[in-house]
Amino acid sequence: MGFIDIHSHILPGVDDGSRSMEESLEMLRIAEAEGVSCMIATPHYKQGRYRADKKELLDRLKMLREEAQQEGIGIRLHLGTEIFYRAGLEEKLMRQELGTLNDTDFLLVEFSPFEEYLYIRNAMEELLGMGYCPVAAHVERYQCLVKDATRAAQLRDMGCRIQVNTGSITGENGLGARHFVWKLLKRELVDYLGTDAHNTKTRRPAMRRCAELLYKKCSREYAQELLFENAARELFQ
Known part of the structure; x- marks a missing residue:
């Protein structure tokens, strides 16, 4: 099984990610060469900035799938959303206007890097109470967690999931992010x-x-869980 990428901005022309179909196809070629077999497209949803509706996103996903197939690209593509949390978001979720990860109960949620921990925890409790399993996107960006890694463990104990970016594991996103992410990985909190x-x-x-480093520094079992097993079990039932 190839790697599963649960967070990408590969749909063309819907947010600050890919700007064209040609760029999306080149991104898919790169991903395939990197060993990725499955990607979830997670365009931003942020009130007042990125507001593409679910039907439009599904249409663009269909077009990208068709173009990729014609180009001989074998990556499986699915839809999600990276949702910037704000008050009142629950109404849109109840009306099913926002996409979950591959139409499951798992929801990729983003916060401001400087948000207070109490706000993040209360937001996650709200989403859990609605029956969703919130996935905290790129937790290495949230200063309240970086200052106290036990807070990431607390979120996970509540029933949340933790996602980190591959570039933070390899050090491409800075030494601070790398140090924090490896602290979480050593405790198997990701x-x-x-x-x-x-x-x-x-x-x-x-x-x-990223995969090479995980296999080198973590147990083989945990590396495989991160690279494909967790997502395959929970997001592709």
């Missing part, structure tokens, strides 16, 4: 990986180097 790919140059869908 559940999912995402490339958070936005383009073909500065934010590529790269996973191979």
Whole structure:
């Protein structure tokens, strides 16, 4: 089984990720060369900035799938959303206007890097109470967690999942992010990986180097859980 990337901005023209079908196809070629076999497209949803509706996203996913097939690209593509949490979001979720990860109960949720921990915890409790399993996107960005890694464990104990970016594992996102992520990995507090790919140059869908480091520094069992087993079990039932 190839790697599973649960966080990418590969749909063309819907957010600050891929700007065109050609760029999306090149991103897919890079991902395939990196050993990725499955990607979840997670375009941003942020009130007042990125608001593409579910039907439009599904249409674009269908077009990308068709173009990829014609190009001989074998990566399986699915839809999700990276949702920036704000008050009142629950109404849109109840109306099923926002996409979950591959139409499961798992929800990729983003916060401001400088948000207070109490706000994040209360938001996650709200989503759990609605029957969702919130996945905290790129937790290495949240300063309240970086300052106290036990808070990541607390979120996980509540029933949340933790996602980190592959570039943070390899050090491409800075030494601070790398140090924090490896602190979480040593305690096996991370559940999912995402490339958070936005383009073909500065934010590529790269996973191979990350996988090499995980197999070298973590147990083989945990590395495989991160690279594909957790996502295969929970997001592709």
